[in-house]
Amino acid sequence: MQTNPLHAVKTAYDKALALSRQGDVAQAAGLLDGLALQTPNLPEIHFQRARLAARLGDQDKRLSSIDRALELRPSEPAILTEAIAAHSLAGHHDTVLSLFDRLIALNPKAIKPQAEKALYLQTAGRFDDSENLLRKLQKKHPYDAELYRMLATTIRIQPNDPMIGAMRRLANHPKLSPQGRMHINFALAKAMEDTKTTAKVFPHLKIANKAQAELWPDDPNTRNAERDGVLAAQKGLAQIAESSGTDPALIFVTGLPRSGTTLAEQIIASHSKVHAGGEMATALRTAYDLFGAGAEMRPLANEPQDRLKDFATRLNSAIHPFANPAKTHLTDKSIMAYLIYGLLHATLPNARFIVVHRDPRDIALSIYKNHFSAGTHRYANDLAAIAEVIKSFRQIIAHWRDTLPDRFAEVRYEDLVSDPETQSKHLIAAAGLDWEDQCLNFHEKGGTVKTLSLHQVRQPIYKSSAAAWRRYETDLQPFIDAWGDTPWD
Template sequence: MQRRFDDPATAEADRMHLGFALAKAMDDLKRPESLFTYLRPANQLMRKAHPYDIASRRAELEGIFATFADFTPAPAPEASDFAPVFVTGMPRSGTTLVEQIIASHSRMTGAGEAGVAVREVQKVILDAAGRYRAWSEIAGAEVAAMGRRYEAEMRRRFPEAVQVTDKSIQTHAWMGFIASALPQAKFVVVRRDPRDTALSIYRNVFAENTHLYAYDLHDLGLYFRMFEELIDFWREKLPGGFHEIQYEELVDHPEEQSRRLIAACGLPWEEACLSFHENKRRVQTLSLYQVRQPIYRSSTRAWERHAEELKDFTDALEGRHA
């Protein structure tokens, strides 16, 4: 693999995949000093193949802030009483683990990254020209109809489910709308040390044309700042509207944090939630291996071995470079 990676005749696409594979090998061989030797060029080649402008995310945030500037939390008239639990946060922050804990409850069925709610919200929010509508322009009937469409689709996918968990990452951007459309829904926002999150994102290859900001550390830092802006925005607009759980606290105190999590979902405690790794439901994310194991601590503070290599990320995150 190293010979192929170093060979100038190797096609860029092959060299990119070899770079990610070699970075994984360096990690497995306990050679962290060599990780970025392969990880940096692999990400650069991925970015070259899939260009991304972080300004597009900034424009999306400004549209969201403008739409919900006059938002006040209230159930839409005749809203659905469907009661999903939405688990959201940055990729690689522990959302799959948190969903697995909730989905191990006897009432819950794990839907994974369903992708339905955001798509249905955007059908209402964006007009025919792609402009963001103001909340005051959107009729309550439109909001309620969005909730009913979501319910119908989830019941079609999971006809035997009592309740579902939905781990669609972008849900955090639209929590106010979804809360109005589905007033019985619960929201869980998963937080993790940004540096560990960034390192984990940067080490992985995502599904094609998804998370394209992930392949540049500076853009990743700016994106993470915008995630924090969205959470702060909804914390103000939707007070008490979501439960926040810190990944590191969950790892250090699994039973205490799991009990709080299940209570925040409006569910009675069940011991099966501590045995989440025995749940054999289908998992379709990069975290498949992790959720088949008991909780472990080896993924915390991994960033410390790579603090210098992550400087572009931390500078952007902390606002030292726009």
């Protein structure tokens, strides 16, 4: 009995997807590679090959596969979206913007792809184009509060900007949703700060953070259990033998949100041997996948050596999509990586660890002023909770300072902005690299930046944000009270 070729292809395709769901990505990818040779004109196969290649860290295969899928089915939204993600990671700005235009053309009335294009223009450093697009969208959609917040975060609003009046009208709209109330009040707080109407900043911030807290409530017990469980799991962990680390070598740049980690990363990434990975989040995810997540993490000192070596191997694969093959080092500024510094130190002998500190009052102010991705940093909505998180962070860093014998360095944001040359040299040395003068001109580098601080890192180092908390000392009193008698430095 003759087998139907299309039926055989579908059977193999379904098996590949099932293997992928079960976590056997390499075998799934192998099956799809064979199908791509057998039936090269099926876009679904190339689309799935691209997605699996991303998980395996094969950026070249991801790009070639998604481009082939797009060639075969140029108007499929899912394929266009995956192509945007792949080329964004590769830093192909012109290609990404062209893909956004194709996606927008499929549904010109949809707000989301146009807003995402505006955000990508910011990532690419084209702030004027981004502003023009967002203002155009605002005129068409005057009741979309998120558009105002997007624009407010990346421009300095002037007192006569008609956007202020539009935002005030929207803030008082009786049918404004909780999300809308959050977005518009964050935007109005920024407008009041830009126009030096300081007394009105915190009233808007309180409304914004209250709405955000209602949408994504904080759970300090869960947060503390994760911290304590992960730290306890690393007790007694010694450096494993015969580990070569990752290629490229990782430079972890960690600190609390809004502490200056983006500035530090961009200075280091201006070095000819370094590529900026940004907030990759690969290290903690890999650790949780292998050893248990958060409070459930198993004691690592009891884990077999091969299991710890497997962590380094898997992490090496996970970072490849973020790396530049021409660079020997890759920065990772994932916020939570500091939780597993013990594991990273033990398994990655070529890794470096840099911690950025900043005045806790400035960190608290900046965290409270900013909207983070939905559901992340839930403590950010409460000044007393922010105080507890900062104190916890400092205690953990003190532990690593005493525990890690080498490759660990610290820098203060205030020192970096007041004496950039000396502190930049300190950063480059801490990264294990020789000094290059171009590291002082990081703002001229260009490239892709994905962070709330992306506008600042396109500028030379400036001091205006240091001690900004003094303008809001009365409003910050709940934070100061919760800080208690803990030293500020």
